[in-house]
Amino acid sequence: MKELQYPFDADYILSRKKQIKRELLAQDGGFLEKRIAILGGSTTNDIKHILELFLLNYGIKPTFYESEYNQYYEDSVFPNARLKEFCPDVIYIHTTNRNITNYPALQDDSDTVTTLLNNEMEKFKTIWNTLSAEYACPIIQNNFELPFYRLMGNREASDFHGKVNFITRLNLLFYEYAQTHNNFYICDINYISADYGLAQWSDPFYYYMYKYALNVKAIPYLSFNIANIIKSLFGKNKKGMVLDLDNTLWGGVIGDDGVDNITLGPEEAEGQVFSEFQHYLKEHLQLGVLLNIDSKNELENALAGLNHSCGELRKDDFIVIKANWESKDKNLLAIAKELNVLPESLVFVDDNPAERHIVATQIPGVCTPELTDPHEYIRVLDRSGFFEVTTLSKDDAGRTKMYRENLARAEFQSKFADYEEYLQSLGMQAAIRAFEPSYYSRIAQLTNKSNQFNLTTHRYTQSEIESIAEDGKHITLYGKLQDRFGDNGVVSVIIGNIRQEICEIDLWLMSCRVLKRNMEFAMMDQLILQCQSNHIKCLKGFYYPTAKNKMVSDFYATVGFHMVKEDQDGNSEWEFIIPEHYIKQNRVISIMEDDFNGEN
Amino acid sequence: MERTEVFERLTKIFRDVFDDENLVITDATNADDIEDWDSLEQITLVVTIEKEFEIKFNVHEVSGFKNVGEMADAILLKAK
Numbered sequence: 001m002k003e004l005q006y007p008f009d010a011d012y013i014l015s016r017k018k019q020i021k022r023e024l025l026a027q028d029g030g031f032l033e034k035r036i037a038i039l040g041g042s043t044t045n046d047i048k049h050i051l052e053l054f055l056l057n058y059g060i061k062p063t064f065y066e067s068e069y070n071q072y073y074e075d076s077v078f079p080n081a082r083l084k085e086f087c088p089d090v091i092y093i094h095t096t097n098r099n100i101t102n103y104p105a106l107q108d109d110s111d112t113v114t115t116l117l118n119n120e121m122e123k124f125k126t127i128w129n130t131l132s133a134e135y136a137c138p139i140i141q142n143n144f145e146l147p148f149y150r151l152m153g154n155r156e157a158s159d160f161h162g163k164v165n166f167i168t169r170l171n172l173l174f175y176e177y178a179q180t181h182n183n184f185y186i187c188d189i190n191y192i193s194a195d196y197g198l199a200q201w202s203d204p205f206y207y208y209m210y211k212y213a214l215n216v217k218a219i220p221y222l223s224f225n226i227a228n229i230i231k232s233l234f235g236k237n238k239k240g241m242v243l244d245l246d247n248t249l250w251g252g253v254i255g256d257d258g259v260d261n262i263t264l265g266p267e268e269a270e271g272q273v274f275s276e277f278q279h280y281l282k283e284h285l286q287l288g289v290l291l292n293i294d295s296k297n298e299l300e301n302a303l304a305g306l307n308h309s310c311g312e313l314r315k316d317d318f319i320v321i322k323a324n325w326e327s328k329d330k331n332l333l334a335i336a337k338e339l340n341v342l343p344e345s346l347v348f349v350d351d352n353p354a355e356r357h358i359v360a361t362q363i364p365g366v367c368t369p370e371l372t373d374p375h376e377y378i379r380v381l382d383r384s385g386f387f388e389v390t391t392l393s394k395d396d397a398g399r400t401k402m403y404r405e406n407l408a409r410a411e412f413q414s415k416f417a418d419y420e421e422y423l424q425s426l427g428m429q430a431a432i433r434a435f436e437p438s439y440y441s442r443i444a445q446l447t448n449k450s451n452q453f454n455l456t457t458h459r460y461t462q463s464e465i466e467s468i469a470e471d472g473k474h475i476t477l478y479g480k481l482q483d484r485f486g487d488n489g490v491v492s493v494i495i496g497n498i499r500q501e502i503c504e505i506d507l508w509l510m511s512c513r514v515l516k517r518n519m520e521f522a523m524m525d526q527l528i529l530q531c532q533s534n535h536i537k538c539l540k541g542f543y544y545p546t547a548k549n550k551m552v553s554d555f556y557a558t559v560g561f562h563m564v565k566e567d568q569d570g571n572s573e574w575e576f577i578i579p580e581h582y583i584k585q586n587r588v589i590s591i592m593e594d595d596f597n598g599e600n
Numbered sequence: 601m602e603r604t605e606v607f608e609r610l611t612k613i614f615r616d617v618f619d620d621e622n623l624v625i626t627d628a629t630n631a632d633d634i635e636d637w638d639s640l641e642q643i644t645l646v647v648t649i650e651k652e653f654e655i656k657f658n659v660h661e662v663s664g665f666k667n668v669g670e671m672a673d674a675i676l677l678k679a680k
Contacts (some may be wrong), residue, residue, distance in 0.1 A: 011647065011648070011651050014621075014644055014647055014648070015613070015616050015617055015647070015651075016616055016617075017644075018617070018618065018619035018636075019616070019619045022619065043640070045640040046640070046643070046644070055653070056624040129642065137623065205658070205659060206643070208659050209646075209659055209663070210639070210642075210643050216643050216644075216647055216652060217647055424676055
């Protein structure tokens with residue numbers, strides 16, 4: 001919904017929250033349902049209501065647990081039957097500098113202040129450790145915003161007695177905890193309050209009237225940030241950008257002006273703006289964001305622009321380049337198809353409002369951020385939170401390379417008449433093994449990101465993956481695949497639930513970048529091996545249809561299962577009786593005994 | 601500004617905030633009359649009124665609101 005995309009009208013959202021909610025709920029279903037506990041150190045009512053709007057807009061339907069006023073500590077550290085029963089998928093702790101128990105006094109010595117600091121930190125550590133032991137779910141914790149007055153003025157920042165200094169040190173301790181604990185995420189209200197304007201953010205009117213620790217009019221910005229973390233955790237991030245060229249990556253029209261006359265580089269003010277924007281986009285490659293081009297240009301001119309002496313972005317930074325006279329929506333769909341991603345996982349970046357309008361109306365779900373002035377491009381894209389990072393896996397930085405390798409494979413394939421011959425020639429090697437700690441985060445990420453080749457679309461947090469891997473009641477497999485063109489990393493995951501002589505397959509997914517490589521057969525072969533060593537006689541598979549996983553509706557038949565039942569919604573159950581002599585189905589991938597060494 | 605104009609604009613605000621196109625308000629309307637109007641929803645009213653009339657209330661004024669009539673009076677005092 002346009003009203004909930006950055007830059008939004010916060011006042012409008014506040015005033016019309018009931019109407020907006022009604023409209024969001026009336027939209028097409030298919031919501032991912034999540035239970036979210038909000039533990040507050042001040043009033044959280046509207047934070048919850050507005051968070052609900054942003055989450056619904058991301059396709060997540062929340063149910064909430066909300067602690068009583070300022071009960072965040074008690075709710076966390078003491079036995080809490082209501083929260084236990086609620087069984088949260090995420091816990092958000094909304095504390096602010098109003099919840100700091102003891103600030104330093106001017107007569108305190110440095111050791112006393114350090115003790116105060118450690119006491120404060122201990123209080124929070126007790127909360128986090130108890131919550132993670134008790135609920136094993138992601139915890140989102142506010143850091144602290146800066147104080148709204150400065151007793152000593154500027155000296156507050158550097159003097160250890162200063163509240164500014166104290167809060168800054170406390171925040172650093174929070175970050176250390178975040179760096180050393182999985183499933184713990186900081187909601188950076190220190191940044192967003194600064195971004196909003198600290199004087200406005202801290203307007204104490206709202207505290208004295210309603211016990212809100214921030215300006216009510218700033219709540220949409222806070223809730224938007226929390227929603228971005230949550231949607232990232234549940235795999236709703238965007239995957240890539242589709243970029244225009246003229247007046248988006250450089251100033252001017254290259255076809256008319258010529259490569260030497262486009263505005264880019266340090267010579268002119270406007271050229272600097274576009275250079276910085278290119279730099280900003282290029283930084284996204286480290287996150288694994290896929291960059292593509294959709295431009296009305298001759299290819300030759302487009303490539304000349306990408307070879308400009310002052311440009312930062314180069315041809316090889318992009319995966320698909322569509323420079324032609326086709327309509328932009330058609331190009332975007334073609335790009336999505338070549339990448340094997342859903343069109344709505346791409347962000348359309350174009351300065352031309354008419355092009356944005358066509359794409360937004362032709363392809364539902366594609367975000368088309370409003371870019372007006374070039375010097376605002378970065379702010380608009382950045383604040384939109386399309387690529388909010390909650391986990392950074394080893395695979396991310398190499399993603400562009402992997403997609404480019406895939407395109408090289410496609411070209412290589414065209415030289416072979418026989419598909420199996422092509423697969424043989426790829427020299428594929430797979431490591432298929434039980435879950436191991438170094439891959440927990442990647443496995444959790446895959447369960448949240450994979451939509452198309454995913455039989456049940458069950459989502460798992462990293463801590464759930466960890467407990468499944470270690471409880472002895474499951475068969476777990478991850479599969480890595482490499483070939484002559486490169487290493488794809490972890491691309492397939494199976495979780496089987498052992499019930500005596502039956503193994504129920506709770507999850508079977510595969511990344512679309514290795515479709516049609518027979519990796520699914522290699523996974524099946526390994527699954528059977530595991531079943532045999534666990535004395536399992538029968539495998540049960542389930543297919544639950546979603547809007548996105550039609551490609552695997554018949555998957556179990558292709559690996560030899562037969563259907564035992566199917567209901568009117570298309571949910572089906574499949575069975576595979578394990579024969580005494582199972583014949584391996586994969587003939588093109590060699591299976592490595594060990595994990596590949598340091599390939600990633 | 602006339603009191604009737606304040607009421608017209610207030611009516612629109614109340615209808616938007618409580619998402620009820622048929623809501624009718626009078627001087628005597630208070631939190632007991634509108635199901636969703638509790639102390640926490642009052643903040644939405646205050647913020648929306650401030651924006652609509654380009655005014656800012658202080659803690660003392662907001663604490664004194666007993667019904668819609670008193671809100672209208674406060675708006676008339678402040679708005680240009």
